[in-house]
Amino acid sequence: MKLNKAEATRYFSRPDPKATGLLIYGADAMRVALKRQEVIAALIGPEGEAEMRLTRIPAAELRRDKALLTDAIKATGFFPGARVAFVEDATELVGPQILDALSDWQPGDAQIVVTAGALKGTSKLRKGFEGHRNAFAVGLYDDPPTRAEIEAELGRAGLTGLDRAAMDDLSALALTLDPGDFRQTLAKLALYKLGDTSPVTAEDIAACAPASTEAEVDDILNIVAEGKAAQIGPVMRRLKSQGVLPVSLLIACNRHFRTLYAAASAPGGAAEGIARMRPPVFGPRRDQILRQAQTWGAPGLEQALQTITETDLTLRSAGQNAPAMALVERMLIRLSMLPRR
Numbered sequence: 001m002k003l004n005k006a007e008a009t010r011y012f013s014r015p016d017p018k019a020t021g022l023l024i025y026g027a028d029a030m031r032v033a034l035k036r037q038e039v040i041a042a043l044i045g046p047e048g049e050a051e052m053r054l055t056r057i058p059a060a061e062l063r064r065d066k067a068l069l070t071d072a073i074k075a076t077g078f079f080p081g082a083r084v085a086f087v088e089d090a091t092e093l094v095g096p097q098i099l100d101a102l103s104d105w106q107p108g109d110a111q112i113v114v115t116a117g118a119l120k121g122t123s124k125l126r127k128g129f130e131g132h133r134n135a136f137a138v139g140l141y142d143d144p145p146t147r148a149e150i151e152a153e154l155g156r157a158g159l160t161g162l163d164r165a166a167m168d169d170l171s172a173l174a175l176t177l178d179p180g181d182f183r184q185t186l187a188k189l190a191l192y193k194l195g196d197t198s199p200v201t202a203e204d205i206a207a208c209a210p211a212s213t214e215a216e217v218d219d220i221l222n223i224v225a226e227g228k229a230a231q232i233g234p235v236m237r238r239l240k241s242q243g244v245l246p247v248s249l250l251i252a253c254n255r256h257f258r259t260l261y262a263a264a265s266a267p268g269g270a271a272e273g274i275a276r277m278r279p280p281v282f283g284p285r286r287d288q289i290l291r292q293a294q295t296w297g298a299p300g301l302e303q304a305l306q307t308i309t310e311t312d313l314t315l316r317s318a319g320q321n322a323p324a325m326a327l328v329e330r331m332l333i334r335l336s337m338l339p340r341r
Helices: 005-013 029-044 059-064 068-074 092-104 124-130 147-157 164-176 179-192 202-208 215-225 229-241 246-264 270-275 283-316 324-336
Strands: 021-026 054-058 084-090 111-116 135-140
Touching (some): 005 147, 029 084, 029 179, 059 092, 068 111, 092 111, 092 124, 124 135, 147 179, 202 283, 215 324
Parallel strands (some): 021 135, 084 111
16 A cells, blocks of 8 residues: 555554555655654564564565565564564565565564665565555655654654744754754754753754854855955955865855845845745844845845856956965955945
C-alpha cells in the first residue's frame, strides 16, 4: 500500500504494530534515516534495541546470505515485545529476498522495515510493497516540510506555545536546513528554553539557528548597506586574515544588494517583496533587510548595483594592476557613502 505525505507523517509516529512491513525510500539519505529511526522507535520502544528486538541487516550481507531476512523475522527473541528486522540500503539486487520474506511473513513474526535510495516507479521492490495488502511504501522527496511535520518535530523536542511569528520563522528555517540540522536546531532550542516558561520568540530562534560560515562577510555587507564607512577597515582586515577572496566578497556584495533591490522594487512594497523571497528571510535578518531596502530605495540600489558591476568589470580587465582586495575595499567604501533616500 502506498502512503501519501499526510498519511506517512501520521504513520511514522503511530505505525501499525500488526503490519507486515514498511519500505522507506528517497534520494536524501538523512531524511530516510530520520524517518526510519522514528518508526522503529515507535514500534519497539526506547529499550527495543538493548533488548535485542531489533535485527540490523545490511543489504550487502543479505545479498550473500539469501535466507538472512527470513530467518530474522522467524527468530524468537529473549524478551517479550514487538520485533523489527531492518534491511538497510536495499537495492533491486536484494529485492527478491525481501519480497520472499514478505510472502513468508506470518502474524507474530518480526515486522520488516526496509530503507532504500531513490526507486523508479518500475522498481519491483517498490511495487512489491505498494501492492501488498498489509505492507506500506513511502517515498520521501525534497519537498519543504509541512506544518504538521514541523509541529510533530516541535512536539518531540518538547517545545509548545509558539506564537505565530515564531512559528513562521521556524517554517522558514526548515526550508533552508536539511532535516538533520533542523532537528538538531530544535533540540538546541529546547535546551535553550529549559526552565524558561516564556513563549519562544524570533530572537530565541535566531540565537539557536546554525551560524553561517559567512558571518564575517554578512557583517561587512550590513556595515556597508547601513553607511558605517568607519567600520569597514577593521572588518576587512579580519576577512583578509581568514583568506576570503576578493571575488567571493564581490559576489556576496552583488547578491546582497540584488536582494535589497528585489525587495525595494516589489509592487507591493519592500515588506511584500521580502515575503515572496526564496529561500525565505526570517527573524532579525528579515527586519534588517526590510530596513535597508526601505532606506536605500530602488533608485539608490540601482546606483549601488552599477558601482558593483563597474568594479567587477575592472577586476576582470587584463590591464588592471591594482591589488584586487584594495579595489573591492574601495568599492565598499564608495557604496557606504552613496546617498540614500
